[in-house]
Amino acid sequence: MTTMSFREGIRAALADAMRSDSDVVLIGEDLRGGKGGTNPDTSVEAFGGVFGVTQGLWTEFGDDRVIDTPITESAIVGMAAGAAVTGLRPVAELMFMDFFGVAYDMIYNQAAKFRYMFGGKARTPLVVRGIIGAGVGAAAQHSNSPYNIFTSTAGVKVVVPSNAYDARGLLLEAIRDDDPVLFCEHKALYDLKVDVPESSYTLPLGVAAYPREGTDVTVVALAKAAVDAIKVADELKEEGISVEVVDPRTTSPLDEDGILESVASTGRLVVVDESAARCGFAHDVAALAASQAFDSLKAPIQLVVPPHSPVPFSTPLEQAWLPGPEKIAAAIRAVVEA
């Protein structure tokens, strides 16, 4: 065991994948940084990703495998998709997932649908990484978490991890998976450290984690919300409320059985989700429970989601926007008392 930040976990998985399979290439903007710059020292990695995630990879793997590109997201994702169906195993970076709107056709109508449209003949081992999440003042165009949109897209898988351990294992699995995967990295987690095995490992897609077991209420939460939910669970334990935290880790495939079993055992459900106030991931989980665990439900399902607004810039507004610990605790109390 060693300790890794979320950022380091992702970097480790990329390195694991690249060392073990020469078909894995990275494609994106400033993964290295410095191409076409004026610094005469051509061994410099000027960026290593905007958040430093890919630092060191170009030095180890070189130009052929760490491919810096112009600012041209449709071509980045499209190129990665085309490379994936023809034999590479590309990991494209969209930088901020907020930018999906300039490139989503290459996922939505292309990579996601190849296999189906072509009658099962295509394999598209593509990963698209991107940053999600509010909480750091990045404002309306750099703080979104559109994984609900990705989840609704048939043909892609979606990973939304909450810690370095999951991130590393799931990213390696995603890269080795033969289907397109959208891998979402919450920016507020990058510096968070947890224990992680020294050597390479994978975790299966579609299997939830249970960071806290409990009997009074099930809280389903992902990414930063999972961290908040764990904190709240620990606090409420003092008050005598026993909270089970289910972290699905991947929204597609979703560990439906894992969620339903937990709801069946507690009879109460709170879903915490940053993706959207409408048609979000929280609504998906709530609908799952309301259609398939209805008989075990003892109280209304509680959704802890942001308001139906863009993400505001100023800190007090942003904090009010986020489904943070206080709102989670209030929802748990409400559902336990109901």
Next chain:
Amino acid sequence: MTTMSFREGIRAALADAMRSDSDVVLIGEDLRGGKGGTNPDTSVEAFGGVFGVTQGLWTEFGDDRVIDTPITESAIVGMAAGAAVTGLRPVAELMFMDFFGVAYDMIYNQAAKFRYMFGGKARTPLVVRGIIGAGVGAAAQHSNSPYNIFTSTAGVKVVVPSNAYDARGLLLEAIRDDDPVLFCEHKALYDLKVDVPESSYTLPLGVAAYPREGTDVTVVALAKAAVDAIKVADELKEEGISVEVVDPRTTSPLDEDGILESVASTGRLVVVDESAARCGFAHDVAALAASQAFDSLKAPIQLVVPPHSPVPFSTPLEQAWLPGPEKIAAAIRAVVEA
């Protein structure tokens, strides 16, 4: 009263809007058709829209107001958004809503967020029209109904009408509305005729219709699904099952009270929705009921949604994909018997 097809209803609303407000302009591909063609008769409307919706409008309103463009959806929607914040009232056509992925940034990060990002100072009276829906063999890239994605986007309104009467009234309202509206036209409805007033009228956004009243079960259904649900309701009446059909008509704003009241009165909910198997509009409505009408629910909520797959081409597959009358009837029976 007169009789109009869905197509004619939309055309009438466009004409109503253009006649009454000279700031209304149409922007899209082949709205007229024939520009740069070789036919020496320059008065010809070669297309009038791919489904003939805009036929006659160029003849009446001319080049300045019916603006044919190259195939360049980001620029179409972006231009419309830019025109909207500077004083026009544009109606852009995306042709098939399936194409949103090449243009969505101009909605998601731009038009939808202007007002909020700019502290309430912008008005963006933009309508984006587009075709949705499966059922006519248009296959995986021309049959989607991504209104769940639109609904999850804060800052836009979303209209998904099921008949010519609603379509005409809601489209005129949408054009006169000062916020961006995504207007979804189900292609399987274009030829469907209903009674419509001769002269111009509007219908409010956010108010559901109740095409059938009933006491045993609430069926929430939109667009083509609403037509199917009405048919099923009439059939099941014979069997003694009293079905209330709620057609929200707009998914954002959503008539939450209207839906909740109906669910409170029947105690049973079936949601029929073509948008997605995951994080769809059905899940949104189910979550609404499970969180806010839980105590009146007597049975599990039933979701009638497609499988989590792209839309297949071949007719038997496509029929199996669609949430059609048989599946609606089965869900109603299941929920009534539960």
Next chain:
Amino acid sequence: MELSTEQLLSAFRKMSEIRAFEDRLHEENTGGDIPGFIHLYAGEEAIAVGVCEHLTAADSIASTHRGHGHCIAKGCDITGMMLEIFGRKEGLCHGKGGSMHIADLAQGMLGANGIVGGGPPLTVGAALTAKYKGEGNVAVSFTGDGGSNQGLTFEAMNMAVVLQLPVLFVFENNGMGEATGSEFAVGANSIAERAGGFGLPAVSVDGSDFFAVHEAAGEAIERARSGGGPSVIEATCNRFYGHFEGDQTLYRTPEQLEEMKARTDPLTKFRERVDGRVDGAELDAIVEASRQLVDEAVATARAAALPDPSDVDTDVYVSY
């Protein structure tokens, strides 16, 4: 580059097969038995064939909504295609794709594409694979004049130049995007010139002339194979049917169409060019054989089984 008789016959056969396929589909379609949208390639055969005769199955192409010609030129099975267009279980895509999504990855055919401009970025990806694997393969995208205005297409060209990928962008300028003329929709003076500004060799050729296309494509593909990077070919042409089946083609007059067909039929032009070198009777036989092949494909398709409804949710993922 002088072509052998065998090469000439092979090219003519492909062009004839495409023509027979499209003419026949036009007839079939009026019967209403084919669901969805059909876009016919008749009139543009010399482009697909002139390019693809330089390619092997290890090279990739990406196509458009108007994809039948590219499929046939790239070696897709004609019966398999017809089965697909009729939505049959044994179609090339098991009935899941249809006309606009025919693909055959084993032949290096990455798919027709319902998104205008969808092909170029994908082709750039295939070219990245080719470059990375270093086996001298190339990738080609076919895009219309309409698609030449899409952001996707422009981005793909810049990316290919920046990474110096072995890719050829072919612009089939048939003068129309749906009902809108390229005269209007392409703001530039020329698609090729505009593309040239992106920093890659770009030429314009008569796309109804197989030999002109074949020569230009040969140069570009050879350059790509030998590490010389991307190129563009704009090939002017005409489509002999409407944009899709059902289009009334009001943007041109019937007389214009007739004149155009008489002047720019790639098959006629080919015959004229090989007159004296190839026996006309042999070409007639190829035309006849092509028709027969397509007739049989239609008969097979009509008689074939439809997919089973239970297959609706298979083939979405490799594993889920």
Next chain:
Amino acid sequence: MELSTEQLLSAFRKMSEIRAFEDRLHEENTGGDIPGFIHLYAGEEAIAVGVCEHLTAADSIASTHRGHGHCIAKGCDITGMMLEIFGRKEGLCHGKGGSMHIADLAQGMLGANGIVGGGPPLTVGAALTAKYKGEGNVAVSFTGDGGSNQGLTFEAMNMAVVLQLPVLFVFENNGMGEATGSEFAVGANSIAERAGGFGLPAVSVDGSDFFAVHEAAGEAIERARSGGGPSVIEATCNRFYGHFEGDQTLYRTPEQLEEMKARTDPLTKFRERVDGRVDGAELDAIVEASRQLVDEAVATARAAALPDPSDVDTDVYVSY
């Protein structure tokens, strides 16, 4: 076009204000009091000012993530901007937007933009309004060298040419997009030449020379106002700080930066050019006044109230 002393002083004042604003933000930022991302415009002042001096509030501009300079040049209130950047309730956008989303529609400033390439399509829309209303107004987009490679930008240029809209696309080529050089990322030989291929007049100017920018912009804007359609200006320049605050700028050496600052400072160059025509002491006073203005803006911002959390869901819709 000879500029009056008044015009020269006005331009210098704007450039000084921008410089003071950005220098001060750079200092402030090291304190960590400003949330989010900050991109500074120092070094590029001559472009925003050289263009915007031709515009009135009835003309529109769309900007980038590096928007402060465009805002000031277009007439946004400096205190309002500072309040916004500090996330205050009385900021230009009531604290909802922040540095990357400052807008002031009343001034024709359609917004900074966090999406690279986001501005050009919006500008084309503003130009459509201008053309439709027929009052001789124009629209201008500012886009970086990096943004010049986005599909959005290419599409916008083609649309503007096709519809002959009164718009000017300004490309601020500061040589870098984040940490990647335009040398690498722009496959074409030149941004202006590539743009020219789209069918509109395109020139390249020294963007550190106010007079060069001002003259080229004057021509292009005059052409647009009088119905002559769209134009492109590529303005080469340098940014004096990192891509964003926090960037270590490893893609260039400190010596290169110093050399570049000495050679291409637009304010220094301006002073040299007006030497003899304008009194240096007057210019010094402007510099001093600009600093003071910005100091006061910072003081005001620091003292100002934050928004109320209950405002989180206001301003989403006009009505809902």
